[in-house]
Amino acid sequence: NAGVTQTPKFRVLKTGQSMTLLCAQDMNHEYMYWYRQDPGMGLRLIHYSVGEGTTAKGEVPDGYNVSRLKKQNFLLGLESAAPSQTSVYFCASSKQGNQPQHFGDGTRLSIL
Amino acid sequence: AQSVTQLGSHVSVSEGALVLLRCNYSSSVPPYLFWYVQYPNQGLQLLLKYTTGATLVKGINGFEAEFKKSETSFHLTKPSAHMSDAAEYFCAVRVYGNNRLAFGKGNQVVVIP
Numbered sequence A: 001n002a003g004v005t006q007t008p009k010f011r012v013l014k015t016g017q018s019m020t021l022l023c024a025q026d027m028n029h030e031y032m033y034w035y036r037q038d039p040g041m042g043l044r045l046i047h048y049s050v051g052e053g054t055t056a057k058g059e060v061p062d063g064y065n066v067s068r069l070k071k072q073n074f075l076l077g078l079e080s081a082a083p084s085q086t087s088v089y090f091c092a093s094s095k096q097g098n099q100p101q102h103f104g105d106g107t108r109l110s111i112l
Numbered sequence B: 001a002q003s004v005t006q007l008g009s010h011v012s013v014s015e016g017a018l019v020l021l022r023c024n025y026s027s028s029v030p031p032y033l034f035w036y037v038q039y040p041n042q043g044l045q046l047l048l049k050y051t052t053g054a055t056l057v058k059g060i061n062g063f064e065a066e067f068k069k070s071e072t073s074f075h076l077t078k079p080s081a082h083m084s085d086a087a088e089y090f091c092a093v094r095v096y097g098n099n100r101l102a103f104g105k106g107n108q109v110v111v112i113p
Helices: none
Strands: A004-007 A010-013 A019-025 A031-038 A042-049 A064-067 A073-078 A087-094 A107-111 B003-005 B010-014 B019-021 B024-026 B033-038 B044-050 B056-058 B064-068 B073-078 B087-095 B100-103 B107-112
Touching: A004 A087, A019 A031, A019 A087, A031 A073, A042 A064, A042 A073, A042 B100, A073 A087, B003 B087, B003 B100, B010 B019, B019 B107, B024 B073, B033 B064, B033 B073, B044 B056, B044 B064, B044 B073, B073 B087
Parallel strands: A010 A107, B010 B107
Antiparallel strands: A004 A019, A019 A073, A031 A042, A031 A087, A064 A073, A087 A107, B003 B024, B019 B073, B033 B044, B033 B087, B056 B064, B064 B073, B087 B100, B087 B107
16 A cells, blocks of 8 residues: 655755655556645645656756656656755656645755 | 645644635636645645535545635635644645646644644
């Protein structure tokens, strides 16, 4: 009964380092999303995917890259981490674009 | 573009009192509307949704919301607050044409014993 699983749950990086956040879903959903959540800002969409092999930019894509090589996985990459990217990152998936989204428990990322 | 407004970032309610969270949306097409709840250190969970049909929608944990087209609103209510209702609540509207949701900034609900 896993749903959406995010790895890792916590991470501390130094400015300039790179890393990849992994999202895996076991519900055979077509759509997957990456959000960041900051105090007072709600959720802001970084990138999303409407199917295997596709990606699209959301509201705040700068400084991030994504890949959807397999239907069940959606990777979020930070090429050169900056303190402004300190945030909680959430992955979500949905069967279709107008269906409810299922969320993971988040990754808390600090950039020093 | 579709968007959602939630006023009052923090809402305090006494245990046993009515919970009312306001959500107003803008949309040029018939909206799909959602309310999500987020408990501390967790992801968002769906409370309820409106797509078409009955305008009064019932969700989990005793919450309900009413879609009012004339007021472009989708307010969330619960008749009697419990301590376990302390959480952050987000309203969201489907953005027509590009398969994503637009979220409001959220309401942090504090329940006072």
